[in-house]
Amino acid sequence: MISFLRNKRQAKLNQIDTIHGGDLAATTEAEMGFLDHLEEFRWTLFKGFGSVIFFTVIAAFFKEWVIQNILLGPKKPDFISYRIFGIETTEFALQNRTVTGQFFADWGTVLAVGAIIGTPAFIYYLWKFIEPGLFPNEKSGLRFAAFFASFFFFLGLCFGYFVLTPLALQFFTAYSISPEITNQFDITKYFEMVTMWSFGVGILFELPVVIYFLAKMGIVNPGLLRRSRKYALIICLLLGAFFTPPDPISQIIVAAPLFLLYEAGIYVAVLVDRKKKKELDAALA
DSSP states (O other), X not given: OHHXXXXXXXXXXXXXXXXXXXXXXXXXXXXXXXXXXXXXXXHHHHHHHHHHHHHHHXXXXXXXXXXXXXXXXXXXXXOHHHHHHTOOOOOOEEEOOSTTHHHHHHHHHHHHHHHHHHHHHHHHHHHHHHGGGSOHHHHHHHHHHHHHHHHHHHHHHHHIIIIIHHHHHHHHHHOOSOTTOOOEEEHHHHHHHHHHHHHHHHHHTXXXXXXXXXXXXXXXXXXXXXXXXXXXXXXXXXXXXXXXXSSHHHHHHHHHHHHHHHHHHHHHHHHHHHHHHHHHHHHHO
């Protein structure tokens, strides 16, 4: 990465130097050496990880609120999703079956929340390190991708937490093979499943962003994506089956938005293809 940035910065200096007729020869002394870049990169990582540690410490003061209102939220009968969808809830109990279960659930929550909140700060410091080595069009492209990646991830996170998680919990709570067996979930497994259902769907909702980068690299194009619709539908159904309880309604609830995102990805690929053609026409003109 460091050698890449050095080459990029040198190319920018050479480009500017050519435009101004060589008047910027003195700016070459501003070109940082390898050790300077290494030191800058080290401090970037230090500030990035320092931010994560700082927010982890802050999260420790709010861990009780996070556990009671966020992680245990879908367990409560008055959870907002149950009221909106008119779902009659079946209450279930959580148990701790290991000596260290509650300890790791407690501090695992702190670490997870600190990492989630601190990641944007880490990305910001990393961006400030990379930015000087990028051309203006590259900067705008990365900003566009970062914005939409964040938007779709947050959209998927909300969908997974407010839609999928309550439906899945109620399905497994009501599922019984015998009246003599009661459902009492382990606290560690409960936290893991809530996290997987929420963040897993958030990652799946990154599909248009993935298609954007694949189209930029020339790996896919709108025609290929249109011809692959039926295969995409099958994959969406399989992913819906993997991330949901084994009932068709929950699978469709997840698969349908994924397929709509695939369709949105086709439109994104069309925009990328048009931009490439314009750039090619401008270069040949």
